[in-house]
Amino acid sequence: MENKQELFEKAPVWKAYFIISLPVVFSMLVTLIYNMVDTFFVSGTQNADLVAGVSQCTPLFTLMLALGDIFGLGGSSIISRLFGQKDDATAKNVSGFCFYASIISGLIVTGLMFLFQTPILKMLGATDATVKYASQYYFFIAWGAPLIILSLTPSNIIRTEGLALQSMIASVAGSIVNIALDPLFIFTFKMGAGGAALATVMGYVLSDALLIYYILKKSTKLTVSVRHVKIKRQLATSVFLIGIPASLxxxxxxxxxxxxxxxxxxxxxxxxxxxxxxxxxxxxxxxxxxxxxxxxxxxxxxxxxxxxxxxxxxxxxxxxxxxxxxxxxxxxxxxxxxxxxxxxxxxxxxxxxxxxxxxxxxxxxxxxxxxxxxxxxxxxxxxxxxxxxxxxxxxxxxxxxxxxxxxxxxxxxxxxxxxxxxxxxxxxxxxxxxxxxxxxxxxxxxxxx
Incomplete structure (x- = not known):
């Protein structure tokens, strides 16, 4: 941990800055490339109704990312300050709280999406022509909500301990799997819009698995243990007060x-x-x-x-x-x-x-x-x-x-x-x-x- 602490406390600012931020920049660029490739494969069906149905579900995906940011950015803000104050025990509990709070939020989203599927699809603008394809995409995204929302928490939190490279690897690996599975599910297995959504969810399965692995094997101050989830109400409130603006x-x-x-x-x-x-x-x-x-x-x-x-x-x-x-x-x-x-x-x-x-x-x-x-x-x-x-x-x-x-x-x-x-x-x-x-x-x- 000494090298990591040295990075935050004594390393030249320019060096610490680029070591921490460049992996994040690379992850952003890979995400951008993935979005373009994903759009390319969906458009490759040459089915305008299918493309429209997938597009109509995009706001749901954006909402899930925003929910994940509440715990990822809100939690990392508090944890990084606690590390600076040398209060590692409280920081560990905050990491556990954010990890499981994001999972619970994802499960709630899944339940609500299935409970109110018809009105939600109508609100998103699904028509008689597109509702079939929107529903296919919606089904897998709804089941994958806990995985999608969870991913934003460890990917942000592990960077507070200097594990920016590991966060990038998990993000990039998930995007690569998504890109590889897109044509397989959409065209080979003839799953259409549902295939595009399933490929996305499978990418998040790998990302989440890698992030959890890095916390268990590489981190010395963070946790995914359910024993470390109890924090003071003031800290829990702070997670939301900081995370919600960041997610907006x-x-x-x-x-x-x-x-x-x-x-x-x-x-x-x-x-x-x-x-x-x-x-x-x-x-x-x-x-x-x-x-x-x-x-x-x-x-x-x-x-x-x-x-x-x-x-x-x-x-x-x-x-x-x-x-x-x-x-x-x-x-x-x-x-x-x-x-x-x-x-x-x-x-x-x-x-x-x-x-x-x-x-x-x-x-x-x-x-x-x-x-x-x-x-x-x-x-x-x-x-x-x-x-x-x-x-x-x-x-x-x-x-x-x-x-x-x-x-x-x-x-x-x-x-x-x-x-x-x-x-x-x-x-x-x-x-x-x-x-x-x-x-x-x-x-x-x-x-x-």
Missing amino acids: TNLMQSYNMTIINRYLIDYGSKAVAAMGIAIKVNMIIMMIMVGFAFGAQPLIGYSYGAKDNKRLQKIIRFDLLVEVGFSALAAVFIIIFAPHLIGFFMDDSVVVAYGTGMLRWFTLTTPFCGIVLVLTTCFIAMGKAVPSFVLSISRQGVIFTVVILITSACFGYDGIICAQPVADFLTAVVGIFMYAAARKGDQTLRRED
Whole structure:
């Protein structure tokens, strides 16, 4: 354990930062590749109703990931601070509580999904043409809910002990199994939409098994034992108070895409298609940035818990340097090559024209997104529920909604595509003010060493 403790306490900031965060970045990229390949195999059925049925169940998958983040991110925030305070016994109990709480949550979700299957499918937009395929996908995803929700807990928690590489291996292995099983279940076994869902669940079976193995064999401070689940009510409440804001990011992303598409539909299907492509290209940059930001969270939480303000400030400054520097370079590249990137996905002059402008607007303000991500993960790592909640619902939620209402009314189409960049800037300003206020009032942040 000495080497791991050295990583958090004495290793050069740049070294500790990249050792912890790079595996997270790689996991994010693999997940992105998996999503694209999964979409490719589902689309390969050439059955529009099947593709639509699978797409209609996507919000359920997003919701499961959000539930998992409550225990994964909320738990890791508390555990990293407890490690910094040298309170390993309490940290172990928190890890046990989060592990089993996520399983129980998954079982509840499974029960509710089967109990209310018909109304849920109707709410998701299933029609007479798609309900057959949506139901097939729904069946396996419902059974797999405990596995999907559970995976987010150990994958985040083991990083608090420096096991970022192991977390990455489990995630990548699960994605590879999913990709390998997709064509087998969908085409060879002729399971269609159900096969796509079963392949996803089987990927999570492997990921969860590896994560549990790493906790049992590699970890010295964490647990999956049911004997270590009892924690004080205050700590349990803190898991939810920190985890819920952190989990809202996934939900806000879905909300954001829905609102943009509703505004763009008046300008035709090609505008909507162009936005979908622009968002996917921009997502590559964003997932790398998210990987760096959340990869640094255990380092921030540990230093904050240890009241090591000098190291804490160095980590935050380096995190900002990486996020802003990378996003600025990526933005320059994408702004220059935007037409080619959009054209790679769809060879349609109208779509390319629309998408080029959208993509350039999106990437123009990615450095501000970097600031927002760093400050959000700082608040999560420090256990500051209110500011983390505000930032989680602002950039793609509250602030974005207010901005698009105003800009679309004033500038029409141009107002729609510039709404997100404007929201990025405003959210960064809000985050900076909140961090300044937190630093002014927090003894740990103000302490001079």
